[in-house]
Amino acid sequence: MNERTVLVVAHGSREASGNAETAEFVARWRQMRPQWHIELCFIEHAEILLDEGLDRAAEGAREVVVLPLILNAAGHVKMELPEAIERARARHPQVRFVARRHLGMGAELFSLIQQRLQEALGELDVPDPATTGVILLGRGSSDPGGNAELAKMARWVFEANDHELVDLAFTGITWPRLETVVARQVRLGMMQIAIVPVYLFTGVLIERIGAQVERLRRQYPRVAFALARHFGFDERLVALLEARVGEEGREGMLECDGCKYRAAAAHEHAHAHHHG
Numbered sequence: 001m002n003e004r005t006v007l008v009v010a011h012g013s014r015e016a017s018g019n020a021e022t023a024e025f026v027a028r029w030r031q032m033r034p035q036w037h038i039e040l041c042f043i044e045h046a047e048i049l050l051d052e053g054l055d056r057a058a059e060g061a062r063e064v065v066v067l068p069l070i071l072n073a074a075g076h077v078k079m080e081l082p083e084a085i086e087r088a089r090a091r092h093p094q095v096r097f098v099a100r101r102h103l104g105m106g107a108e109l110f111s112l113i114q115q116r117l118q119e120a121l122g123e124l125d126v127p128d129p130a131t132t133g134v135i136l137l138g139r140g141s142s143d144p145g146g147n148a149e150l151a152k153m154a155r156w157v158f159e160a161n162d163h164e165l166v167d168l169a170f171t172g173i174t175w176p177r178l179e180t181v182v183a184r185q186v187r188l189g190m191m192q193i194a195i196v197p198v199y200l201f202t203g204v205l206i207e208r209i210g211a212q213v214e215r216l217r218r219q220y221p222r223v224a225f226a227l228a229r230h231f232g233f234d235e236r237l238v239a240l241l242e243a244r245v246g247e248e249g250r251e252g253m254l255e256c257d258g259c260k261y262r263a264a265a266a267h268e269h270a271h272a273h274h275h276g
Contacts, residue, residue: 005037006245007057009050009081010069010201012042018203019046022069025201025233032238037061043080050080054088058095064088065245068102071109071200072139072146077102100244105149108240110156112231113196117157120194120226127224129162133190135181137209138198140170147174150198165190171205178209182216192224199230200237206230 010022019042026040041053048056057064066085068077085097103109117134124132134157138150151168158166165188169181178195185193197209213227231237 002037002061004063004065005039005057005061006065006067007053008038008040008067008069008241009053010040010042010046012045012049013201013203014045015203015207018201018206021201021232025069025237028233029238029241033242050084051087054084054097055091058088058092058097061095063096063098066097066099067241067244068100069200069241070102071105071198072141072143072149073102073104074141074143074146078143100247103237103240103244105153106240108236109198110153110160111236112234113153113157113198114160116196116228116231117161117194120196120228123226124192124194124224127192130164131190132163132192132194133165133167133185133188134161134163135167135169135178135185135193135195136198137169137171137178137195139205140173142173153198171209178212179216182220186220186223190223192226194226194228196228197230201232202230 008026010019013019013022022042023040026038030036030038039053039057041048041050041056043050054064054066057066066081068081070077082099085099089095089097113136121127121132136150136154136157138147141147147170154166154168157163165185167181167185169176169178171178182193195209195213197206199206210227213225217223217225
């Protein structure tokens, strides 16, 4: 009998390499914590989805800690995951299921964004920040709270650096999109633009972003573009996950900022997706 199983819940990607990278992340974490029982499932686009993942985690466990490996809280975290946990509680009344918070946008993620930005600036030969724009590029959500978390990171990047322009763009669902923000920065005199995708793992959207940047390079031949890497495995992310596992007093419900989204979703849970 395992006293506790940690169930990592990832988004899932239509691109097999994205799910493989997620699985590799969890495998490396298991190696770091061999005394822990860590399982993985996905919300969509994968073989093992939420219900099966929760059932597997419940086998032989007294407690299942559900850990969203997801950057921003939107419909998946606020609606689908709590509903799946409630179903699992009904199927496994002898097991205690507790839900932890998603990764969120805090100091650990800011540190990663800063690192990726510095790597991108290195590709541009460390240009003058007065003529070098920065764009944080997120997935985009129908939930304003999720988009606001990325907006907070853009402000932190602005405060921590000397760039005159630090903007936000999204790959889908909400606005503005990358091409619009690039056009604005070029009009405002930026000679170099560093694009930082705020994504955990590779997938369809990461490939799409690469193709978009290639088109932008052809469209603006006098502007130098640098595209930063997505996050992938990083021990800061592992430390954040472990901190989430250890959190007490927050179990049972996942965050629902403002709960406008939950109220709307109760009427019709049919938000659009552009998944990676």
